[in-house]
Amino acid sequence: MELIDIIHKSLPQIQCGRCDTPGCYQYANDIANGAPHDRCVPGGAKTLDKLNVILDKSIDNVDIQFGPTIQEQKVKIIEDDCIGCKKCIGACPVDAIVGATNLMHSVIDDICTGCELCIEPCPVDCIEIVELSSLEAKSPRDNSQYYFDLKESLKTTAKRKKLANNSPENLNISDEINLKIANRKIDKSAALNKMQSNIVKEDLIKLHEFNPNDVSNFIKDKNDS
Ligand code: SF4
Ligand code: SF4
Ligand code: SF4
Numbered sequence: 001m002e003l004i005d006i007i008h009k010s011l012p013q014i015q016c017g018r019c020d021t022p023g024c025y026q027y028a029n030d031i032a033n034g035a036p037h038d039r040c041v042p043g044g045a046k047t048l049d050k051l052n053v054i055l056d057k058s059i060d061n062v063d064i065q066f067g068p069t070i071q072e073q074k075v076k077i078i079e080d081d082c083i084g085c086k087k088c089i090g091a092c093p094v095d096a097i098v099g100a101t102n103l104m105h106s107v108i109d110d111i112c113t114g115c116e117l118c119i120e121p122c123p124v125d126c127i128e129i130v131e132l133s134s135l136e137a138k139s140p141r142d143n144s145q146y147y148f149d150l151k152e153s154l155k156t157t158a159k160r161k162k163l164a165n166n167s168p169e170n171l172n173i174s175d176e177i178n179l180k181i182a183n184r185k186i187d188k189s190a191a192l193n194k195m196q197s198n199i200v201k202e203d204l205i206k207l208h209e210f211n212p213n214d215v216s217n218f219i220k221d222k223n224d225s
Contacts, residue, residue: 002032003032003054004025004028004029004032005028006054007028007031007032007037007051007054007055008024008025008028008145010043010047010050010051010054011024011027011028011040011043011047012024012040012042012043012047012141013113013141013142013144013145014042014070014113014114014115014141014144015093015094015113015115015144015145015148016042016067016070016093016113016115016116016117017093017115017117018039018040018041018042018066018067018070019039019040019041019066020039020066022093023093023145023148024040024144024145025145025148027039027040031051031055036059036063037051037052037055037057037059038059038061038062038063039062039063039066040062040066041062041063041064041066041067041068041069042069042070043062044062044069045061045062047062048061048062070114070115070116071114071129071131072114072131072132072133072134072136072137073114073129073130073131073132073137074107074109074112074113074114074129074130074132074136074137074140075107075112075114075116075118075119075127075128075129075130076107076127076128076130077097077104077105077106077107077126077127077128078126078127078128079104079105079106079126081124081125081126082099082104082105082124082126083102083123083124084099084100084101084102084103084104084105085122085123086099086101086105087121087122087123088105088118088121088122088127089105090121091117091118091120091121092115092117092118093115093117093144093148093151094111094112094113094115094140094144094147094148094151095111095147095150095151095154096108096111096112096113096140096147097118109140110139110140110143111140111143111144111147112140113137113140113141113144114129114132114137114140116129201215201216
């Protein structure tokens, strides 16, 4: 196993970014490349001891300049107060929040690491911390790197799509399509009439088992009269 993976395994997997990196794997990478290993305050003495052994160093305390610690916890949204602004969704490093614009949002319990990153952006202060046992907090944190990577890859895919959408070829094609749409002359009343006739025709044939030719002639006569 590579040094970076050994270091990564000893970090608490909260993905909170308090070590001044986007997440635990990035911090493991930084440590493997010589960054100080005392910046994971949520991991506390336990994580620091493991890192001291791995790196054969002896730092006594975590550097509390990197923020307060994080307990075993998750968060929940007070759904009656949520205004659906989506700010929490963007802040969550592991995509543990679901919801649509202007509608209620919810936290997926099995994914939330309790990193607290969604709390500050909420304009109506409707995200609460819920304490957990070590066992309850373990599973989301064990899986957090997977969801972190997934979110990052989706961001990249979306970015790629955006780039493709804005390419000169695509812009030319959409200009052409828009021009054609603008030049189209649709008689809405005739189109509506045709749609209604087809619905009536289908109903008469299916429900009343009328002869299709008779129905067509009947509708034609009605339209002509
Ligand atoms: S738990 Fe937070 S502070 Fe610790 S390594 Fe992971 S992202 Fe950094
Ligand atoms: S829901 Fe909030 S606390 Fe939970 S992982 Fe996402 S940002 Fe962190
Ligand atoms: S930030 Fe707060 S108000 Fe906005 S969607 Fe999230 S929970 Fe709801």
